[in-house]
Amino acid sequence: MRDIEQALSDIAGIRAQLASSTRFHGFAPAAIMGSGALAFLAASAQTLWPERLASDPMRYVEVWVAVAIAASGLIATEGLARIGRMHGTMASMMVAGAARQMAPFGIAGAMITLILYRSAPGSLWIMPGLWQMLIALIGFTSLSTLPRAIIWPAGWYFLCGVIVLDLASRGTPLSPWMMGLPFSLGQAAVALILHRDMERRHVRL
Numbered sequence: 001m002r003d004i005e006q007a008l009s010d011i012a013g014i015r016a017q018l019a020s021s022t023r024f025h026g027f028a029p030a031a032i033m034g035s036g037a038l039a040f041l042a043a044s045a046q047t048l049w050p051e052r053l054a055s056d057p058m059r060y061v062e063v064w065v066a067v068a069i070a071a072s073g074l075i076a077t078e079g080l081a082r083i084g085r086m087h088g089t090m091a092s093m094m095v096a097g098a099a100r101q102m103a104p105f106g107i108a109g110a111m112i113t114l115i116l117y118r119s120a121p122g123s124l125w126i127m128p129g130l131w132q133m134l135i136a137l138i139g140f141t142s143l144s145t146l147p148r149a150i151i152w153p154a155g156w157y158f159l160c161g162v163i164v165l166d167l168a169s170r171g172t173p174l175s176p177w178m179m180g181l182p183f184s185l186g187q188a189a190v191a192l193i194l195h196r197d198m199e200r201r202h203v204r205l
Helices: 001-023 029-048 056-120 119-143 146-168 177-204
Strands: none
Touching: 029 056, 029 119, 029 177, 056 119, 119 146, 119 177
16 A cells, blocks of 8 residues: 555656646737737826826726736636646646746735735835836746746846836836836737747647
């Protein structure tokens, strides 16, 4: 019995190791592009109706939290629909691995946003740059399971985050395009990389 348990444990370990080094195909290029389009539309709406959608840092953050929830829902819905097809019996392990990589950054961003929103709204200027840097870190930590070219949009997000943080720290008012430009272009780049990777995979097959 002990030998069987050890064998099962070894098999589970091998499967987990294989899942951690396997290319993750749960992100659909169309959904990623759609999330970038949402960011562009949100920035456009804030530009057209600043009194309603960007009158103060709290309203500004509320809009972008709503965009983040909608974009995450879009990506997750499409991803869950395709991951079973792409990864078969390893689907659950691939989802768990992706969650372990991304969830800490998402939770950190959500908790910091909530705390500042409730207790220090005057410090919300930090959030756009911080969000972008957290997205960059997700990209950097996903290099083992996503196309290597993801490093370029990750670098873009990190650079934009630094610039936005610097501008906001100097008293520059929060602009819709501090979020809209980095996210619409960054997500478009990610979608293009994933699409090209998918085409190359189909050619090999």
